[in-house]
Amino acid sequence: MVARRGRRNGAEVPFDADNAPTAEMPAVTDGDPVRVRSIPEAAVARLAVYLRVLSAMAEQGSTTVASEELATAAGVNSAKLRKDLSYLGSYGTRGVGYDVRVLVGQIERTLGLTRQHKVAVVGIGNLGHALANYGGFPGRGFPVEALFDVDPDLIGVPVGGIPVSHLDDIPEVCAERGISIGVIATPPTAAQSVCDRLVAGGVQCILNFAPVVLQVPEHIEVRKVDLAVELQILSFHVARRADEKKGSHAVGNGMVVP
Amino acid sequence: MVARRGRRNGAEVPFDADNAPTAEMPAVTDGDPVRVRSIPEAAVARLAVYLRVLSAMAEQGSTTVASEELATAAGVNSAKLRKDLSYLGSYGTRGVGYDVRVLVGQIERTLGLTRQHKVAVVGIGNLGHALANYGGFPGRGFPVEALFDVDPDLIGVPVGGIPVSHLDDIPEVCAERGISIGVIATPPTAAQSVCDRLVAGGVQCILNFAPVVLQVPEHIEVRKVDLAVELQILSFHVARRADEKKGSHAVGNGMVVP
DNA sequence: GAATGTGAAAGCGTTCACAGCG
DNA sequence: CGCTGTGAACGCTTTCACATTC
Missing domain, CATH: 3.40.50.720 (NAD(P)-binding Rossmann-like Domain)
Structure with missing residues (x-):
């Protein structure tokens, strides 16, 4: 994905390639004081996905969820998920998992969704x-x-x-x-x-x-x-695959062109 | 399931780069025609952008372009651009730049755009x-x-x-x-x-x-x-910025104190 | 026992800086 | 000289694996 990334243009900035996603904040505890350690840009994108999955789970009545389960639902592995969540602070319970509502709240706060953006x-x-x-x-x-x-x-x-x-x-x-x-x-x-x-x-x-x-x-x-x-990236993969005739070993679906 | 992550290799030619994660091929890539190596996913996305810029340039009559110029137009820095283009092979001329049409052709070929995708x-x-x-x-x-x-x-x-x-x-x-x-x-x-x-x-x-x-x-x-x-990522940045009144001093990547 | 949280290691991707060539 | 092409350094991400906590 992605891959993405937005800004950046400013042709010739001497040093300071800036762009470093840093976001630091004061500390601690729950409540409103958000504690934002610098969160990797890549993790931010995934938080939005976790949020959606968690919201769906909450609606279906789940109250807690384990990293493994949430990770699967979000299409990532559990180590990455735990690391991502750890940027928010420690809101899980060892041996149990995460409280769905708490997590929803934390992610919303972190993503700034408690405010409206017109x-x-x-x-x-x-x-x-x-x-x-x-x-x-x-x-x-x-x-x-x-x-x-x-x-x-x-x-x-x-x-x-x-x-x-x-x-x-x-x-x-x-x-x-x-x-x-x-x-x-x-x-x-x-x-x-x-x-x-x-x-x-x-x-x-x-x-x-x-x-x-x-x-x-x-x-x-x-x-x-x-x-x-997006289409061209997909096209690339189609082409790559077509050229992959070489691999020989039991690749499902043959489809090779000599 | 897990997010996919494919092995990626190059787009072209009989030879199949051994595609092992780490290894870069030893430098020996002499002036061979199109020897493939694996192209980073991130680079593929940018190639599509370069292609668009190049096509526009071609239409305006440019025949050659230097990495600096193309990079600026594509919103990246020139080192990255040259690196990206180097995945295609060596199609530039030192001291001069790249031939626009040649580059367009190479990128199209690499992205598999010579075929139609329904x-x-x-x-x-x-x-x-x-x-x-x-x-x-x-x-x-x-x-x-x-x-x-x-x-x-x-x-x-x-x-x-x-x-x-x-x-x-x-x-x-x-x-x-x-x-x-x-x-x-x-x-x-x-x-x-x-x-x-x-x-x-x-x-x-x-x-x-x-x-x-x-x-x-x-x-x-x-x-x-x-x-x-996408919107939530933007929201995050708005929030981050709003909370940034704290570090006050100029941009310089302030590593703020907790 | 079970699952989190996290240092440390492994991968990638980007940037640097310069050798090499037209 | 100018500009490409690229090894090497650097920094961000992901993954591993295990101590830690409930």
Whole structure:
């Protein structure tokens, strides 16, 4: 996966390649004082997955879960899972497992999900439409509060309950409504300019669906979702597999081409 | 199940790198034509990005490009870029740079883009619709050749030129049409069952938009695109930043005290 | 007995810095 | 001289394995 990674551009920074995911915090105990040791970026992504699995388990009435079980459900191995959870602190009970609700709470806190993050979607084409209609976005906590497009026919039309505004109004509207996450679902040509306006509007993070490498200031976090890249990675694996005729030994499914 | 982790080797040629984890091949790679070695997964993802940038450059008439320039355009540093390209072989000219067209060709070949990969989209809701309408999918080479849904009102209706079939017909239709990539855009509850049927239909790779961890046989490659996870990662960074008022002093990677 | 939490080791991936070549 | 190609150093992740705790 992934693989991923967002920001970074700033061409020539002398030293300080920054980018080190560090997040430190004061200490201890439960309650609100979050204790955030620096958590590896890779672990953060998995925490979100664990959270989903745990939520499902909670709904089904599970109260505790062992690392092995949770790991399996999340598609990782148990050592990794325990290590990941250990970044949150020690919330398990030896010989028993983890309390599901406690863990849900801890992960939510760590991921900052106790706060709401208002989302703007830019580009109300097929994809933007789909995103806007997700209605309150996955698992709530990410309400869509602004939509933008250039198409005059769309301006003012409500999509998923929110009227579409014009691209030109991005900075004001975002600032006004306190948008913290901008989603770019425009054609590639518009993406950079949209991005700049989002930044101008005070947005802190950007989720970019446009196939472009965005240039952003240091302090803006960017994640990209690139369909073409995903498909090409899959294509690579298909090709690799096809060339793997060599392995000979009992590989299930032969399918070789001389 | 465990997250997969494939052995990866190169894409090409009779020779099969011994693919043992550690070993780099001894340097002896002389100017041989395309001798393969294993390409890191992370590099593969970037190759796709380089390819896009290079194609754009080619269209604008560039014939050669230096690593520094290409790297900047792709949002990486030049050392990484050169390393990545070196996995393809030596196609640059010292003191000059890379020939754009040659590089495009090499990357396409490595990514398996010289072949077509037929795509099926399952779940013709908002997102599936958007995907189906991408029409021939990003950058051609990934024609959508089958659509599936459960909704009786949708069956038979053409979307983006392809009539929608029923989920139950996934195995037959996929096998018939030689689908190699399945895209899952269904609600989470349906995803695993859809996945199983795609596999039964001979699909080799799956791109999963549903927020579920899919269980698949060893030989199937899965990539997931998870909106909720992306947003939660961004949320984490917002939270981290908010808590960062603490270290106060300038960016310099403050290793803060507990 | 059972399962967590974690140092230490093993793998990977990125960056450095320079040799090598046009 | 300029720029590629790459061994080697470095740092992040994952895995191992076991002491620790309930």
